[in-house]
Amino acid sequence: MLENEVQELTLQLRKAREDIFGLVQMHAETSEQRDEAMKNLRERSGQLATVRKQLYDLDISASTKKREADQLRGILDGLIDRPKTIV
Incomplete structure (x- = not known):
């Protein structure tokens, strides 16, 4: 009986x-x-930071261009009489 218990415990130990x-x-x-x-997350985070910076730069550039266009329209409005049309 003791030998069987030792074998059983040996099998359990092997399984464990x-x-x-x-x-x-x-x-x-x-x-x-x-x-x-x-690693992938860090790479993507770096890419996202780059894209955000580009977006910020484009937004600033677009605002500047819009302001310049508005100024030029104002100058043109002062130089050109617009015809009055009835719709």
Whole structure:
């Protein structure tokens, strides 16, 4: 009877070791995936910052161009008499 118990415990120990080994492998794989995802996130974050800066610059440029166009329209309005049309 004692021999059977030792064999059973040995089998349980072997199974537990296999389970632990599997969990360690899963942890390593998950850590690699996490690291890759974090790297990807950092890259995308950098790209987003660049795009936001470009958008900001374009917005400033558009505002400047609109202001200049409005000033030129004002100058033209002073130089040209617009015909009065009835709609």
